[in-house]
Amino acid sequence: MTRLPLDDLRVVSIEQYGAGPFASMQLADLGASVVRIEDPSAGGDVARQVPPYAEGGTSLFFESFNRNKRSLALDLRRPQARQVLEDMLVEADALTSNLRGDQVERLGLRYADLEHVNPALVCVSLSAFGNTGPRVAEGGYDFTVQGIAGWMALTGGPGQPPTKSGLSLVDYCAGYVTALAVLAGVWRARRDGVGGDADISLFDTALAQLTYVGTWVASRGFEPRRMAHSAHLSMVPFQTFPTRDGYLVIACPKESLWRRFCDLIERPDLANDARYASFSARGRNRDELVAELERLLATRTTDEWLALLEPGGVPCGAVNDVAAALAERQAIARGAVVEYEHPTFGIVRTTRSPLRLSGPDAPLRRGPYLGEHTEEVLRDICGYDAARIDDLVASGVVLSQPRTEGA
Numbered sequence: 001m002t003r004l005p006l007d008d009l010r011v012v013s014i015e016q017y018g019a020g021p022f023a024s025m026q027l028a029d030l031g032a033s034v035v036r037i038e039d040p041s042a043g044g045d046v047a048r049q050v051p052p053y054a055e056g057g058t059s060l061f062f063e064s065f066n067r068n069k070r071s072l073a074l075d076l077r078r079p080q081a082r083q084v085l086e087d088m089l090v091e092a093d094a095l096t097s098n099l100r101g102d103q104v105e106r107l108g109l110r111y112a113d114l115e116h117v118n119p120a121l122v123c124v125s126l127s128a129f130g131n132t133g134p135r136v137a138e139g140g141y142d143f144t145v146q147g148i149a150g151w152m153a154l155t156g157g158p159g160q161p162p163t164k165s166g167l168s169l170v171d172y173c174a175g176y177v178t179a180l181a182v183l184a185g186v187w188r189a190r191r192d193g194v195g196g197d198a199d200i201s202l203f204d205t206a207l208a209q210l211t212y213v214g215t216w217v218a219s220r221g222f223e224p225r226r227m228a229h230s231a232h233l234s235m236v237p238f239q240t241f242p243t244r245d246g247y248l249v250i251a252c253p254k255e256s257l258w259r260r261f262c263d264l265i266e267r268p269d270l271a272n273d274a275r276y277a278s279f280s281a282r283g284r285n286r287d288e289l290v291a292e293l294e295r296l297l298a299t300r301t302t303d304e305w306l307a308l309l310e311p312g313g314v315p316c317g318a319v320n321d322v323a324a325a326l327a328e329r330q331a332i333a334r335g336a337v338v339e340y341e342h343p344t345f346g347i348v349r350t351t352r353s354p355l356r357l358s359g360p361d362a363p364l365r366r367g368p369y370l371g372e373h374t375e376e377v378l379r380d381i382c383g384y385d386a387a388r389i390d391d392l393v394a395s396g397v398v399l400s401q402p403r404t405e406g407a
Helices: 019-028 060-066 079-089 142-148 169-192 202-208 211-220 255-264 268-272 279-284 286-297 302-309 322-326 329-333 374-380 386-394
Strands: 010-014 033-038 070-074 094-097 122-127 196-201 238-242 247-251 316-318 337-342 346-351
Touching (some): 010 079, 019 033, 019 094, 094 169, 122 169, 142 169, 255 268, 255 302
Parallel strands (some): 010 094, 122 196
16 A cells, blocks of 8 residues: 555645644545645634744644645635636535635535536535524634533533533534545545535534433433533443542443452452442442542552553553653554654644554645745646736735745
């Protein structure tokens, strides 16, 4: 295998900030050609300005979402830009965008608007609330959607304020859904010869991630509550426990694991106790059992418990900070942290794509500077000659600032 999995996939993306760029990066990491369109009048993607590490027209935040892509700086508000966009899409497989839901129609980014350019084009919209409904014109971010979709009501401790997850998980989940929509749409287009639309939203994605909790609530009126120590709503023990020097996560989602855990901590009496003999029994007597386990687990260090429980096959782990997570032996063994040279930031170390298929990885390329590939894209994809490119640059329709690695 010498070809990358998606080296014949061509994507044009009108993207910004996190969710949309995260989606297209999944495709780029598998070899897809991704050209991102940025607004030159706004200085490009606002992600280029996100602190604390922002300088020279880019940032480490931007780098985290935009490796292996090219940048075309095109002002879509100018009438001449429409022809440029359509010329880019003649041989593209997909157009992705992450804008407000009403912007897709206003800017003419639906399949109905572009079918005449490319009948097999897949138009994928990622927005806060989708392309229909009463909130179609509203913007939204991961944080706001976590609140609206019920996530924050589930996160944090009892009696504490509702809490956002530590990472922008709605953005990232929606990014994966968007990448999947691109692949499904392109598969259908290549099979049937006809493209179409995909309407993905942060809100729909967040609701879908409620999974079993949403099913319990919708089907039986279940009332979820925030649990101490991030405990599972129905399985015990399945939570963090304080140790003598830190915290330990222990998960026993099978009866066999519960019994094994009790043997390893030298408390087989707990497994034989009728109060704790089944999932439902442990649920009813959660407070007493957890109190007993907390007293026991606080007597040793995290590493001492790991040395005992890990070889015994009980799912467990230390609660690492981010630096410790990146240095974890499994991360090192699997090459989970990769690095590349950057003309502004020097050596950039970042996390490797989790999408690992047999065959070679895509070469790791830094994120593009604003308009770095404008001339290249207009020449190689649109087929424009130098005179036409110069005219577009002079009129302000596009911005071109090619850059060499040493610049």
